[in-house]
Amino acid sequence: MALFTRLRAVERLDIDYDEDDYLRAGQQYATAIAVGRWEDFTQLNYRPEHPPLAKIVYGFALASLPPAPEIPARPTTAQPAPRLPQPHLTVARSVAAAFGTLQVALLSFLNPLAGLILAIHTREIKYTTEVMLEALPSLLSLIVIMAYQKAGNKWNAWLMLSAIALGLMAASKYLYGVVGLAIVIWHVRLEWRNRDWRAFWPLVAWGLLALIIFYLTDPYLWPDPVNRLRESVFYHTGYAQSTGVVSAGLPVWQPFVWLFGAAQERNAVFVVAFDFFIALFALRGLQRLRQRHPLYALWFALAFGFLLVWPTKWPQYILILTVPFTLAAAEGMRATFDSIYAQWSTYDWRKVSAQWNWKELKTALPWLAPGMVVLVALALYPLVYQGAMALTDFNSLAIRDGLNGGVWREVGLGLTGQVAGDTPAIDDLFSQRPTTVHYRGFGLLWSIFSWAIPEFLVFNILWMILAVSLQTGLGLGVALLLNRPGVRGKVFWRTLYVLPWAIPEFVGALIWFNIFEPSKGWLSLALGREIPWGDNPHLALGVLLVAATWLGWPLLMLAATAGLQQIPPEVYEAAELDGATAWEQFRAVTWPMLWPLLAPALIIRAIFTFNQFYLFYMLRPPWPLLTLTNLSFITFNTNERGGGLFALSATLNLFIVVVLAIVVSVSDRWGQTSEGVTYA
Amino acid sequence: MRKPTLAQQVLSQLTLLAVGLFVCLPIWGLIYMAFDGSFKGWPNEFRLWPKELTFSVIQQVWEKPAQSLSFIGLLRNSLLVSGGAAVLCVLCGLSMAYAFAQFRFPGRALGLWVLLLGAMLPPIALMTPLYLLLTALQLRTTQLGLVLVYASFAMPFCVWNMRAAFQAVPNELEEAALLEGAGHFTVFWRVTLPLAAPAIAVAALVAFLTGYTEFAFGWLFVSKGDQVTLAMAVSGMLTSLGLANAWSNVAALALLMSVPVVGLCLVLQRYLLKAYLVAD
Numbered sequence: 001m002a003l004f005t006r007l008r009a010v011e012r013l014d015i016d017y018d019e020d021d022y023l024r025a026g027q028q029y030a031t032a033i034a035v036g037r038w039e040d041f042t043q044l045n046y047r048p049e050h051p052p053l054a055k056i057v058y059g060f061a062l063a064s065l066p067p068a069p070e071i072p073a074r075p076t077t078a079q080p081a082p083r084l085p086q087p088h089l090t091v092a093r094s095v096a097a098a099f100g101t102l103q104v105a106l107l108s109f110l111n112p113l114a115g116l117i118l119a120i121h122t123r124e125i126k127y128t129t130e131v132m133l134e135a136l137p138s139l140l141s142l143i144v145i146m147a148y149q150k151a152g153n154k155w156n157a158w159l160m161l162s163a164i165a166l167g168l169m170a171a172s173k174y175l176y177g178v179v180g181l182a183i184v185i186w187h188v189r190l191e192w193r194n195r196d197w198r199a200f201w202p203l204v205a206w207g208l209l210a211l212i213i214f215y216l217t218d219p220y221l222w223p224d225p226v227n228r229l230r231e232s233v234f235y236h237t238g239y240a241q242s243t244g245v246v247s248a249g250l251p252v253w254q255p256f257v258w259l260f261g262a263a264q265e266r267n268a269v270f271v272v273a274f275d276f277f278i279a280l281f282a283l284r285g286l287q288r289l290r291q292r293h294p295l296y297a298l299w300f301a302l303a304f305g306f307l308l309v310w311p312t313k314w315p316q317y318i319l320i321l322t323v324p325f326t327l328a329a330a331e332g333m334r335a336t337f338d339s340i341y342a343q344w345s346t347y348d349w350r351k352v353s354a355q356w357n358w359k360e361l362k363t364a365l366p367w368l369a370p371g372m373v374v375l376v377a378l379a380l381y382p383l384v385y386q387g388a389m390a391l392t393d394f395n396s397l398a399i400r401d402g403l404n405g406g407v408w409r410e411v412g413l414g415l416t417g418q419v420a421g422d423t424p425a426i427d428d429l430f431s432q433r434p435t436t437v438h439y440r441g442f443g444l445l446w447s448i449f450s451w452a453i454p455e456f457l458v459f460n461i462l463w464m465i466l467a468v469s470l471q472t473g474l475g476l477g478v479a480l481l482l483n484r485p486g487v488r489g490k491v492f493w494r495t496l497y498v499l500p501w502a503i504p505e506f507v508g509a510l511i512w513f514n515i516f517e518p519s520k521g522w523l524s525l526a527l528g529r530e531i532p533w534g535d536n537p538h539l540a541l542g543v544l545l546v547a548a549t550w551l552g553w554p555l556l557m558l559a560a561t562a563g564l565q566q567i568p569p570e571v572y573e574a575a576e577l578d579g580a581t582a583w584e585q586f587r588a589v590t591w592p593m594l595w596p597l598l599a600p601a602l603i604i605r606a607i608f609t610f611n612q613f614y615l616f617y618m619l620r621p622p623w624p625l626l627t628l629t630n631l632s633f634i635t636f637n638t639n640e641r642g643g644g645l646f647a648l649s650a651t652l653n654l655f656i657v658v659v660l661a662i663v664v665s666v667s668d669r670w671g672q673t674s675e676g677v678t679y680a
Numbered sequence: 681m682r683k684p685t686l687a688q689q690v691l692s693q694l695t696l697l698a699v700g701l702f703v704c705l706p707i708w709g710l711i712y713m714a715f716d717g718s719f720k721g722w723p724n725e726f727r728l729w730p731k732e733l734t735f736s737v738i739q740q741v742w743e744k745p746a747q748s749l750s751f752i753g754l755l756r757n758s759l760l761v762s763g764g765a766a767v768l769c770v771l772c773g774l775s776m777a778y779a780f781a782q783f784r785f786p787g788r789a790l791g792l793w794v795l796l797l798g799a800m801l802p803p804i805a806l807m808t809p810l811y812l813l814l815t816a817l818q819l820r821t822t823q824l825g826l827v828l829v830y831a832s833f834a835m836p837f838c839v840w841n842m843r844a845a846f847q848a849v850p851n852e853l854e855e856a857a858l859l860e861g862a863g864h865f866t867v868f869w870r871v872t873l874p875l876a877a878p879a880i881a882v883a884a885l886v887a888f889l890t891g892y893t894e895f896a897f898g899w900l901f902v903s904k905g906d907q908v909t910l911a912m913a914v915s916g917m918l919t920s921l922g923l924a925n926a927w928s929n930v931a932a933l934a935l936l937m938s939v940p941v942v943g944l945c946l947v948l949q950r951y952l953l954k955a956y957l958v959a960d
Contacts, residue, residue, distance in 0.1 A: 357784060363864065364783035371776025371839060374768070378832035379798060382809035389808065403816045478699055481692055486684045493696050495946070497703055502945035504893035506911065507938045510918075510930070511706045514713075517722075522709045525726035550706065558953055600957050611802035617896060629802045636808055638900060650808045657797075657805055664797050 002104035002119035006097035009129040012269045019131045020081035024071040029059020041219035049235035053171035054133040092131045099135035100128025114330035122262040127316040137176040140169035155202040163206045167213025182299040250313040251537035261454025285332025300324035389650040396644025406437035414439030426451045467548040475556030483564045501554035509618035512547035540621045563597030714932035741932045748905045758909040762891030765830035769838040769887045777842035798836030830891035845879030882951045910937045
């Protein structure tokens, strides 16, 4: 399977950034091999930031081919090369694909499901197929960790294998060294507890052997190890500040986007693109990964932390963690299936149907009727119609056709197979605007999903978590302070603090717009200069968070205050007699008693923040710092030139409804938002 | 717990003061402009206090805030549209809420789930089809259309809250009336409704506020100048002229429209809080 997905990619992938660079490097080594000038190995160093082993491997693969004119050197910022010599490109790609396939096979020994997931992960396919430096070291990193575990903290052949792989890996790409770091931390922590100092010797030997192998397989280092190593490693410091990286302007949270979104390629390179669901499963499986494969969990944590901190955020870097990531996804998948099976097998259908009381329904029906009519007309019918629209390319130019039943006509024809829907590319959806409605099929749903969801949904959820955390922090902190006995002016402060809650949200947004307007806002006038916060995603997020905290924290303060007042003071007196510190009191008394009362407010705030609209509408942060509701409004807004894409907006709305349905169901199961919603 | 020492008291008060500034300063930034007649467009210098303290800006937006309407005219539109939506929600949702509170019919759980989901949906979630539906019915640019739209925003929330209000009425009262031979309607009309009336008023108020503070969707529907609501007028001033706008007018109008809402919220704080938390 992995072989199939990768061979397909070898043929179909467009040439990407950097492929010309590494193919050129491979060619240089190939020439040296062909004429037997082995001493050149110590001098060749095209693209000095990465050590040469992977490039040398390409060189050996290319050596037997007829020589082609050397690819010209181009700066790293240049566009991908339009064409590269054949069959060299295919051969080099096949080599990479072979390593990628081996990696999948190896992972399948550990966990077959994880192997399967790795085989279909689109970014994994992409970067272990292109002429990049990823395939070899990511295979080696898996060998390092598997061999280390097999060795069981003893000096034996397995540990030697692990060390050799580590050395080779370091000579291919430094970044992957994070797995070595994970092993060191793991080992030290384990043996520290045992107080067994001799147990460190295998680790030291392991490190030394890896170092030797690294030196031996990095011929460029041979003449002048120290300086050349330093030069290579410190290249990154300069590179991270280069215009290419800075102008890409990728925010700290970009790795999330890479993990949640499939790679976008033409030519149907990937048969399936389930990356989003893989990421969801991985999220669910992290807990189980920690229990079952703690070393891999440590690897994942370190690599992910590194990706967040590292200033350069190219998508191929996520390959340093795809192995533990897919392992987590496999665990998450297992956990999901287990829980579904457990629920299904214990569900008592007879009991449920026995509770169905038809007589009661007869009594209730006349009472329900008026509300039902309105809700069906104003909510249910629109929802169904929206679902139909999402299958078409309906836009504002086709409104005449649409109003005359064009949507139903096309969807009817499409679902009965009389019209074939060809899925347009997202860009075409924006640029081509047909004047009649056309059926576009379910493929459209999927392509909008893979366009909009990773970038916007990831930001939307990140936004929700950050904003609600800040609001809760401030709200709870102030509530605790105000709850202390003897603090003066409680009523005054509390009344004052409620103000942002009482002010309508859009006026609140206006208030903050007045402050943060880049050239004439209160803040820029006070500082005496413009504040172009829209140019920097981190600054923009900060500005939005300040405003959102201001808007949202009073509700949480009020909820926390109401909760705190229900905790009897005797509990604290008892805790004090036992000598509990303030923090212990909070952990053991306040928080557990407060949580059930705070949870509903938290959920409401979270959903509200997820849907936040007016704040973004007023402050106009840069794309893609938008919530899904704003994205939907922008693509819908018939008063603006870019808007009027009814079908696109309808599809986004469907996604919003689905996400909220999941949130409501989950919070429902906590049983705190509402009584009686889970069947009584 | 012991009484705080003087140092602790001072520290607490300073912290509270800092939070208070965080809360109030931004609001003051808008308020002071509403009373400053010294600049035409945006202010050019940083001030904490109006340069020319005046009521003329307030007076101006009171008399002629938009092209064709006075403040009162705008307010009338707002009250008409949001009030209409609130009345529609209560009238059509009342009996449904009672059914959910009183009867245990099959499908009740699902219905409640749908209501809760509906209450959590953002206004945009059903906007696209509603826009087309109302266009097809030739209601889109009328005030009745806007009433329907705002009612659709608020209806699930309203029903959910009214159900909670009915459930809060002690069951013994209703059962006693039923035993006396009264029908469900009599019980509802004579016993449950009067007891739940204050909470229902709060639910209606929430529905009203949804429409009163909404403008983005309003602009998609209303096209005639004399149908514009207050909130729409504020946003219209902002978007039509941009930075060339008389910023103190925007501030004054926003202030005028917020003051009654803020007052109401502060007075009814406890009840509104309960409603907003979708509490039972």
